[in-house]
Amino acid sequence: MPNATQLPAKARLAQLRDAALPFVARTFRGNRLRRYAAASALLGLLSVLVGVWLSFGTGEFERDMRRAMDLEENRWDQDRISFRITADSALEFEMLEDDLDRLDRAGSVDEYSQLGSVRERAYSTLYTALSVDPPALFQSQQDQIRALLAEHPPSSQIDDPQWHYSENLRDYQFDWYQPSERARLQAIIDRELTPAVTLYASPLNATDGVRVTGAVAGGLVVLLMLIVAPLSSGATLAQEVHENTLQPVLGTRLRPADIIAGLTLSGLALGGLLAAPSLLVTLVAGLAAGTQIQLLPFVLLLPAASVFTVLLTQLVGFGLGRRWSSGIVATLLTAGLCMAMLFSVGFGMNLEDEMIGLVAMMPPVGLVHALRELFVPGLRLGPADVAAAMQVSVLAVVGFGALAGIMGRALTRRIEGRTQASLTRVEGFVAAALTLVLALVVIPDFNDTHAVAAYFVSLGLVALPWMLVLGGRVPVGDGPAKLRTIPLRSIMLELAGYVAIHTTVLVAIFGFDHVPWTAAGAFHLLWALAVMGLVAVRMVALPTNIVGSLFVMLSLAAVCFEFVSAGIFASAADHTLYAQGPVSPFVLFEASAVLGVIQLVLTVIIPVALVRALRKGSAGLV
Amino acid sequence: MRVELSAISKTYDGSTYAVRDVDLTIPSGSILGLIGPNGAGKSTALRMVATVMEPTRGTITYDGEVAGDPTAHQRLRSKIGFLGDGNPLYKDMTAAEYLTFFGQCFGLRGADLQRKVDDVLATFSLTHKADAKCKALSKGMRQRLLVARCLLHDPSLLILDEPADGLDPRGRSDLRTIVGQIRDRGVTIIISSHILRELDDLCDQVAILQRGAIVVSGNVGDIIERYEVSRLVYELRILSGLEQARAILAQRRVLIERESEADGLTALSLQVQGDDAAVADMLAELCGAGVRVVTCARVRSRLEDVYNRLSEDQVN
Numbered sequence: 015m016p017n018a019t020q021l022p023a024k025a026r027l028a029q030l031r032d033a034a035l036p037f038v039a040r041t042f043r044g045n046r047l048r049r050y051a052a053a054s055a056l057l058g059l060l061s062v063l064v065g066v067w068l069s070f071g072t073g074e075f076e077r078d079m080r081r082a083m084d085l086e087e088n089r090w091d092q093d094r095i096s097f098r099i100t101a102d103s104a105l106e107f108e109m110l111e112d113d114l115d116r117l118d119r120a121g122s123v124d125e126y127s128q129l130g131s132v133r134e135r136a137y138s139t140l141y142t143a144l145s146v147d148p149p150a151l152f153q154s155q156q157d158q159i160r161a162l163l164a165e166h167p168p169s170s171q172i173d174d175p176q177w178h179y180s181e182n183l184r185d186y187q188f189d190w191y192q193p194s195e196r197a198r199l200q201a202i203i204d205r206e207l208t209p210a211v212t213l214y215a216s217p218l219n220a221t222d223g224v225r226v227t228g229a230v231a232g233g234l235v236v237l238l239m240l241i242v243a244p245l246s247s248g249a250t251l252a253q254e255v256h257e258n259t260l261q262p263v264l265g266t267r268l269r270p271a272d273i274i275a276g277l278t279l280s281g282l283a284l285g286g287l288l289a290a291p292s293l294l295v296t297l298v299a300g301l302a303a304g305t306q307i308q309l310l311p312f313v314l315l316l317p318a319a320s321v322f323t324v325l326l327t328q329l330v331g332f333g334l335g336r337r338w339s340s341g342i343v344a345t346l347l348t349a350g351l352c353m354a355m356l357f358s359v360g361f362g363m364n365l366e367d368e369m370i371g372l373v374a375m376m377p378p379v380g381l382v383h384a385l386r387e388l389f390v391p392g393l394r395l396g397p398a399d400v401a402a403a404m405q406v407s408v409l410a411v412v413g414f415g416a417l418a419g420i421m422g423r424a425l426t427r428r429i430e431g432r433t434q435a436s437l438t439r440v441e442g443f444v445a446a447a448l449t450l451v452l453a454l455v456v457i458p459d460f461n462d463t464h465a466v467a468a469y470f471v472s473l474g475l476v477a478l479p480w481m482l483v484l485g486g487r488v489p490v491g492d493g494p495a496k497l498r499t500i501p502l503r504s505i506m507l508e509l510a511g512y513v514a515i516h517t518t519v520l521v522a523i524f525g526f527d528h529v530p531w532t533a534a535g536a537f538h539l540l541w542a543l544a545v546m547g548l549v550a551v552r553m554v555a556l557p558t559n560i561v562g563s564l565f566v567m568l569s570l571a572a573v574c575f576e577f578v579s580a581g582i583f584a585s586a587a588d589h590t591l592y593a594q595g596p597v598s599p600f601v602l603f604e605a606s607a608v609l610g611v612i613q614l615v616l617t618v619i620i621p622v623a624l625v626r627a628l629r630k631g632s633a634g635l636v
Numbered sequence: 637m638r639v640e641l642s643a644i645s646k647t648y649d650g651s652t653y654a655v656r657d658v659d660l661t662i663p664s665g666s667i668l669g670l671i672g673p674n675g676a677g678k679s680t681a682l683r684m685v686a687t688v689m690e691p692t693r694g695t696i697t698y699d700g701e702v703a704g705d706p707t708a709h710q711r712l713r714s715k716i717g718f719l720g721d722g723n724p725l726y727k728d729m730t731a732a733e734y735l736t737f738f739g740q741c742f743g744l745r746g747a748d749l750q751r752k753v754d755d756v757l758a759t760f761s762l763t764h765k766a767d768a769k770c771k772a773l774s775k776g777m778r779q780r781l782l783v784a785r786c787l788l789h790d791p792s793l794l795i796l797d798e799p800a801d802g803l804d805p806r807g808r809s810d811l812r813t814i815v816g817q818i819r820d821r822g823v824t825i826i827i828s829s830h831i832l833r834e835l836d837d838l839c840d841q842v843a844i845l846q847r848g849a850i851v852v853s854g855n856v857g858d859i860i861e862r863y864e865v866s867r868l869v870y871e872l873r874i875l876s877g878l879e880q881a882r883a884i885l886a887q888r889r890v891l892i893e894r895e896s897e898a899d900g901l902t903a904l905s906l907q908v909q910g911d912d913a914a915v916a917d918m919l920a921e922l923c924g925a926g927v928r929v930v931t932c933a934r935v936r937s938r939l940e941d942v943y944n945r946l947s948e949d950q951v952n
Contacts, residue, residue, distance in 0.1 A: 036740035043733045257724050262785070265688050265718040266741035267710050432690070433648065497648060 030279075033272035037280035041246070042287075050287050058291025061234045065227025065295075070216045072102070083390050085226070086217055095194050097201035098210035099132055110211040117208065132209045136202045137168060143188040143199055152190055158203045166207050221303045228299025229389035231292040232312070236381050238292070239320040240358075241351045243285025245344060247277050248327030252335030252343035260429060271426045274328070278422070281324045296385075304388040307400070311407035312384040318411040318418070319377035325421040327351070332428055358382050373406045374455035375475060377414050380407050406455055413452045420445050424486050433491030433498060439508065442483050446512040449479040454519070465524040466588050470581045473516060477546060477577075480512055484550035495631055500555050502548075502628060502635040509547040534599040535583030541617060542576040545569055548624040556631040565627075569620050576617075637699050637715060637792035637824045638664040639685060644694035646680050646848075654680040656848045658694070662826060664792075667819055667838060669856075670828040671943060672845035678828045679721045681845065682797045685826060686718035698793065714742065717786030721797040727771035731762055731781050734770055735788060742789035756784040760814065776807035783814065794818060796827045812838055844943060852942070859942055869893070870908060870915060870934050873901040877927035884921055888914075901930055 042050065068079050080086035093100050101107035113129040123130045140159050148156050189195050218226070254260040254277075263273055300309045327347055334343045361372060362382025373380030383403065424436035437445065453475035457468050487505050489498055521529055549569050556562065579601050600617070603610030629635050641660040647653045655677040662668045672678050683689035685696060687709040696703050703712055726734055732753055739749045757763045760780040765773060773781065779799065786794055796815075800808045815838060819825055827839070843853035852859060874881055885892060885906065893905040908915050915932070922929055 032743065035745075036737050039740060040729075040733075040737050043729070043736075258722065259724050259726055261688070261720050262718075262723055262738070263741060265686055265713065265716075265720065266738065267713045267743055268741050269706060269710055491648075497652075 029272070030275055033268060033275045034279040034283075035276075036268070037273075037276035038283045041280040041284050050284065054288045054291055057234060057238075057288060058231070058295060061231035061292045061295055062227055065230040065299075066223060068230065069218045069223035069226040072214050072216060076216070080216070080218065080226075083226070083229070085222060085390070089214075091194075094135075095198045095201070096210070097132075097136065097198060097205055098212055099128060100212050100214045102214055104213065107211065107213045114208065114211060129209065129211075133207060136207050136209070139188065139199060139202060140207075143190075146188045146190060148190045152196065155196070155199060155203070159199070162203055162206060224299050224303040225389040228296050228304055229385055231295035231299065232385040232388065233382075234292045235289045235296055235316070236378070236385070237355065238289040239282075239285045239316060240323050240378055240381070241348070241355060242288060243281045243320055244323040244327035244351060245281075245347050246284045247281025247324045248331035248347045249340050249344040250281070250331075251277055251328045252331035252338075253340035255332055255335035256339055256343075264429070264431075269426075270430045271422070273429060274325075274422055274425045277328060278321065278324050281328075282320060285320065300388050307404075308384050308387040311404060312381060312388060314411045315373075315377050315380045315384060315407055318414045319381055322377065322414040322418040322421075323351075325418050325425065329421055329425055329428075332425060354378065362386060367402075368458040370403050371406055371456040371458065373403065374410045374413065374452040375449075377410050380410055409455060410452070413448050416448055417445060428490075431491065433489055435487050435489045437483065437486035439487070439504075442487050442508060443511065445483045445486075446476070446480055447515065449476045449483075450512070450516055450519070464588075465520065466530060466581065466584045468524065469517075469520050470577070470584070472520070473513075474577065476512075476516070480509070481546060481550040481553075483512075484509060484547055485554040488551050488554040490554060495556050497633050498555070499633045500551065500628055500635050502551060502625075504636075505551055506544065506547050509543065513543055530584050530587035532583045532587035535580045535587060537599070538576045538583060539580035541621070542573045542580060545576070545621055545624065546573050548621060548628070549573065552624055552628060555628060562627070565623065568616075569624065572616055572620055638662065639793060639824060639826070640697045641681075641685070642695050642697070644681070644684060644691045644696060646677075646684060646689070647692050653692075653848050655684070655691075655845075658845075658848075658850050660843055660850065660853060662824055662841065664699075664824055665819065665822045666840040667815065667825040667827060669839035669842040670826060670845060671842060672828075676845040677848040678845055679797055680848075682718075682795050682826065682828060683720065685793075686716055686720070686795050687712050688718065688720075714789060715792045717789070717791035717794045719782055719786050719794075719796045719799055722801075723782050725770040725778055725781065728769060730767050730769055731757065731773065731777075732766040734781065735785060738785045739788045744789060752788050752790075756787055759787070759817070760784040761810075776803055776810070779803055779807060780810070780814070783811070787818065792823060794823050794825045796825065798828055800829055870906045870932055872904045872906055872922075872929065873898065873931045874904070874922075875901060875928040875930055877922075877925070878902050880925045881922055881927045884925055884927070885918070888918055888921070890918060 068076050070076075077086060077089070081088065089100060092098075099110055101110055110129060113123055113127055117123045117129065117133075123133065140163060144156060144159055144163075188199075254263075260273070264270065268276070296312075297309065300306065300312070330347065330350075331340075331343055334346065338346075355378065358376060358378035359382050361369075361376070362379045363386055365372065365379065365383045365386075370383075373383060380403075384407070387400070387403070420437065420441050423441060427434055427436050450472070453472045456475055457471055484505055487508065488500060491498065549566055552562075553566060558566075582601065598604060598610065600610050600613045602613040625635070639660075639662040641658050644655060644658040645653055646655040658681060660668070670678050670681065680689065684691045687696075687703050698712055698715070701708070701712070703709060726737070729737065735753045735756060736749060739752055744752055754763070757766050760783065762777060762780060762784065765777060770778065770781065783796065783799060786796070799815075800811055803811060815825060815827065839856055841854060842856050842859060844851050872881075881904070882892070885904075889909060891907040893907060896903045896905075908918065919929060919932055
């Protein structure tokens with residue numbers, strides 16, 4: 015059978031279908047397909063019902079949600095300006111109408127009632143408006159106030175003008191230049207001190223309702239594709255690894271790559287089936303009432319983010335499944351995915367123009383952002399930023415698509431169970447370069463960014479992905495760690511290559527003159543990067559125990575500290591920043607001699623201990 | 637399928653060998669029994685033959701075709717049924733769903749797949765359990781299902797690693813019958829077991845593996861002859877007449893390995909020189925002399941004796 019890379023597209027598609035069939039059929043075996051289809055229809059219906067409920071519901075929650083989405087103004091402000099009382103329920107409305115009747119008949123109302131309170135504030139507004147000289151244009155309005163007060167003089171202590179000038183209310187000021195204040199005043203005059211009473215109803219119209227429904231359905235699609243689908247695939251692979259059920263499958267005619275493709279597609283098929291009606295609702299709502307152009311990033315980012323997340327959870331599931339049961343792994347994955355989703359919703363809903371590049375490193379943020387742009391007109395970006403967001407989204411799709419492919423290859427090698435590195439050197443370089451490009455996109459406009467900040471922020475952003483890549487370069491397999499040789503020199507040289515590329519790109523962007531050269535800064539940076547590489551190798555190459563884990567955590571904390579130290583020295587060396595730098599090359603000496611000595615000792619001990627542990631725990635370092 | 641292993645070696649660390657320089661030829665349609673203690677390298681050797689593990693050195697040929705690259709492995713796996721060591725099941729799948737899944741993994745589709753699933757369920761007497769979840773099956777049924785999975789795609793080579801592990805005597809007996817039936821279809825079978833008496837009557841060939849190396853291999857009859865294991869071990873249970881029995885047995889040069897009490901009877905473990913006729917003569921004489929014989933059963937195979945002889949020779 016020809017190699018997959020040599021096959022024409024049609025044959026490759028057929029191979030993918032053959033690989034997917036057993037796993038997809040397993041996911042939907044028995045009456046599961048019917049059950050999932052029913053759940054899918056129910057979820058679609060639910061998204062519509064929730065959308066309609068949030069759009070037109072009159073409860074406090076629905077109002078809060080509409081206000082959070084900037085679809086409804088604050089009711090207190092609306093009522094105050096329009097001089098009206100909005101009743102939340104029919105009973106409250108009835109009681110207010112009774113009070114109005116009483117006011118009409120008796121000419122006064124209980125001062126502690128809602129109506130009385132609103133009238134009291136109206137009198138207060140009138141008197142304070144009288145106390146401030148209006149601009150000439152609004153002189154007639156002040157005459158109208160006097161006429162109104164003459165016609166409706168205060169009938170109790172509450173309505174006593176002197177009472178309103180008491181110390182308690184003196185701080186109330188009337189601003190004739192505020193249109194909203196003038197509107198309130200006019201409403202009080204027009205309604206002759208009797209507020210309007212209305213029963214609350216959602217201010218949204220049918221188009222708004224379609225938008226809200228689309229946003230709810232879109233949110234559900236994102237949840238299903240970025241939590242349910244990855245969870246299904248990740249937990250399944252964890253179970254296969256933990257219960258060793260993968261071994262018989264590896265003995266069939268399916269290649270390891272087919273198995274990974276099958277598991278990925280089965281998770282996506284489950285998520286896709288559950289999300290299908292909601293996706294349809296999202297697309298229809300987007301076309302009918304949304305910003306249609308924003309459907310493009312949503313449609314592009316959804317598959318890329320889903321495939322990437324599914325493969326990432328499979329990688330995690332494979333790693334954790336060796337040690338823990340699928341139940342524990344599923345719990346951990348759920349917690350991780352939900353936290354990532356909360357983070358994405360938080361960022362995506364509040365993504366401002368200068369942070370639009372974040373979409374490049376976090377496609378889920380881009381998905382939430384695209385939904386916001388689609389359905390929440392009040393929070394929309396300007397046209398220039400929309401174009402930037404589109405470009406970043408396309409870049410994220412390409413970048414994460416390629417990274418998903420590399421992860422798939424790594425997983426394929428892992429499930430083969432042979433002693434080998436998960437990534438080849440070329441794949442490692444490609445992954446490192448891709449993450450670097452995506453990290454550079456995250457940084458806002460380079461013209462407004464300082465070279466030192468750009469260098470350290472981008473390096474900080476790629477630190478974790480690079481650690482994963484370096485970990486992927488460590489040979490692992492079914493045999494004990496003690497029997498494996500670690501190519502440490504080669505891995506550290508590759509890390510040096512990544513850093514060299516990063517530095518070259520930044521120097522090319524900012525120019526050689528903007529690079530602040532400092533020996534202390536360079537030392538701390540190189541130390542942090544070297545230890546970061548050693549920790550990445552240590553975490554993959556050797557089995558973990560409590561002491562080892564604690565030491566790794568200490569090492570990572572030291573890496574962060576030294577990284578910040580390097581940034582401080584670099585800032586101090588840059589004459590344009592006018593930053594004061596530390597005197598001692600070890601910054602903790604500035605705080606106390608003891609802390610300085612501790613820093614000095616750890617600087618020596620940590621790398622030495624990491625190398626020793628690697629040498630002791632393996633067959634050797636080369 | 638004729639399988640030839642030529643100087644197969646496997647090391648995980650570059651220095652210690654799990655399997656070393658194994659040469660074996662398994663004729664098409666024969667049953668090879670692979671015998672050895674735990675850690676001898678049986679499972680590693682079988683995995684290499686099943687193409688799920690690559691040998692460090694050496695080649696394996698299947699009907700003359702060398703298993704080289706992954707593409708060749710994929711093609712060969714369509715002809716190989718492999719039951720690995722400690723094979724688990726998907727507990728929440730029914731027996732039919734389990735077989736369907738593996739059938740699809742072997743590229744079977746539609747009506748052909750359904751027919752194959754029905755066939756193997758019938759062959760392994762599991763039709764009535766087709767819709768039962770795997771976790772609800774007995775140990776014997778699970779083992780039968782695992783073997784059934786290996787036969788779905790009509791392999792020409794069946795590799796069974798400890799298939800009788802955990803089976804009760806009835807299950808073992810059924811397994812022997814099934815393996816015999818599979819052999820009758822012309823399938824080459826490699827079977828590993830540490831319960832030697834299950835293999836000596838079943839296997840055409842046997843290979844004994846010690847510390848990764850083959851210490852003896854060949855036709856079962858030839859090996860027994862080569863190692864001069866002409867004695868048979870029986871357990872004789874008598875109700876009375878122990879003294880007469882001792883005298884007769886000593887006269888016939890039958891070695892009493894052990895005397896014990898079992899179920900109120902005297903049990904004698906005997907090494908009888910000669911063949912089954914010698915045993916029949918001995919029993920006739922015992923009965924004639926008034927020894928009240930209740931049972932006489934063979935308790936150890938000749939193959940087991942070969943294995944013990946090799947162990948006595950400090951091979952292990």
